[in-house]
Amino acid sequence: MTEPYETAAETEADTNGLMTGRRITLDEAAAWLSATDLRLRQLARALEAPAEPVELEPTIESLRSESTRLRELAERMHFLARVTDGDVPLAKVFRDTGDPWGVAARDSDRKAYGGPAIVPTQWQLIKLARDAERAETRGVETTTFPEAMKGIGIGWESKAATARRRQERNAEVAAEVLRKTCKTCEAGDGEQCRTKSGWPAEQPHVGRQRDAEADVDARLGYLGDNPVAVPDA
Template identity: 70%
Template sequence: MTTYETASETDVTDLMAGKQITLDEMTVELAAIELRLRQLARAAEVPDTPVELADTIDSLRATARSVKETGERMGLLARVVAGDVPLARKFGGSDDPWGVAARTSDREDFGGPAIVPTQWQLLKLAQDAKRADARGEETTTYPEAMAGLGIGWESKAASARRRRERDAAVAVEVLTIPCATCQAGDGEQCRTKKGWAAEQPHVGRQREAEAAVDARLGYLGDMPVPVPDAR
């Protein structure tokens, strides 16, 4: 199902001091949300109208607990990326490196090099570091392992969002281009030989629309070009 972002949803400037949000900022914001949910649950115990809100109160408190767990995880990750938490140099039970060291590796069993680790991989590496330290093995830190990486990097979520935005722009652009196959004009959908309207345009029209949008948005084929200031 297609989802559309509202203007309020995209206005995130108050969440961050710089151009991008830090994990530390996420941690504090989540703590504030968790507290607000608990306060709302408490206030809901005494509504101004006699309505029993027990189920809603329980739901609010359950959501607050989930947000708290996420916030605590972000707090630990904030310490990890700051270099305060030792990390294993390789994934437990294997010789597979990560970060800069994974650039030249071939981790076929794990779907490719973990150059940019996931949050779960980082938490696992923190756990593995404790065992490595007990064995007298060297550990590393996030800043050390990721030194030189990050320029032009974009998260999967951001890339997927930009892909949706691109596809939506193409759908609009298609209707501005006459179709050489069925002669559909400006604002008209393509039609079959029998004259039935179709939401899927003919290939030539679709290709022309994609080329125009990609040039405007800065895409190269199916992949976006490096994102300025991305990390």
Template identity: 60%
Template sequence: MADTYETDSEKNTTDLMAGKKITVDELAVELSAIELRLRQAAFAAEVPETPVELADTISNLRSYASSIRSSSDQLRFLARIVAGDVPLAMTFPTGDVWGAAARGTDRVDFGGPAIVPTQWQLQRLAEDGKRATETITYPEAMAGVGLGWESKAATARRRRERDAAVAAEVLQTRCAKCGAGDGEQCRTAKGWAADQAHVGRQREAEATVDARLGYLGDNPVDVPNA
């Protein structure tokens, strides 16, 4: 299960990329470097300075390295697709279009128009492109798409950040219902402290945070560095 929090060190990614955002090619190379480092650590662990059997750790390191190698290989091929080196089928097996051509369509099979396809969809499009009589490249299909877009993972992270900010703001907002002040939890009519805030206090805190972060309800309306 993935961690649902991020540290400041984790967010410091400037050394991973030459530009403002990381490319798929850069990501593939970074994973390749991590894989090599893990294999080197596993090799070094075979003869540690202190006599201790590290067989399980060595096995785990090599297993992690193999998994990362697989991801790196997939991203390396994806980088070729993104660069336009790989011909792609113009539609999915269902006949549905993708990329800029999917704008304005209403599909169910892919959870709505696949304007931004997943890496697995692109791999399928590449495979189908080998047999297709008419193909298209990724840059051609995605012309005009990208501004203001962010991944599901980024959206989920921003949602968590927004929820955490709201939780903090609630405690700084006076509750008109029970009179709870700064740092105090809302209370029931009998005086019991509650984990949940009264609706009015919650709504006021959400409005304050959403105005500060640039949200409409709990949906981001501004994508940083788009």
């Protein structure tokens, strides 16, 4: 018997080939982006003369446009890799507000900017690097990423990962709803909930939804739509 095909989600989750350690480094990410950029440009060149006589100019131009975008991403990731390695000086505080970042931002108040920048964004790091370039003329105190981030990183995941896991949880709940018998309208396995007049409804009754959420959250280790613990932290 042949093995079943992997689902798209399983294939996407197989990231082991991208990195040498438990987590991908920014240097590794920069290399992959650069390699993908080159592959797209090679594919665009190959499609100039395909085996079948089909004019593919729009596709070729799309590939080249995408490769340009990837090249820019690769260059940015390479710069950020140097930042995180400590090669690039960074301003200790944001020049426009004087707010600290990294470990120094713990217990600080930065409500107008979405909270303290304990874990800086890529754009904040780029700005801090630019501010540090003015250190000699403006008296800007500088630091490095490793110095500023000592002790931070354990149990943290990106907003993108949190959003993806929330979507996965919600999809599990939607599937679990249809496995349960609704105590309100008695809709069974695979059936949508119904109104009193028998019309099918896309939204399940609250009790059926609540039961499905409770089972899924217990299975996945969630509290509401928030993970109780970050996997592999």
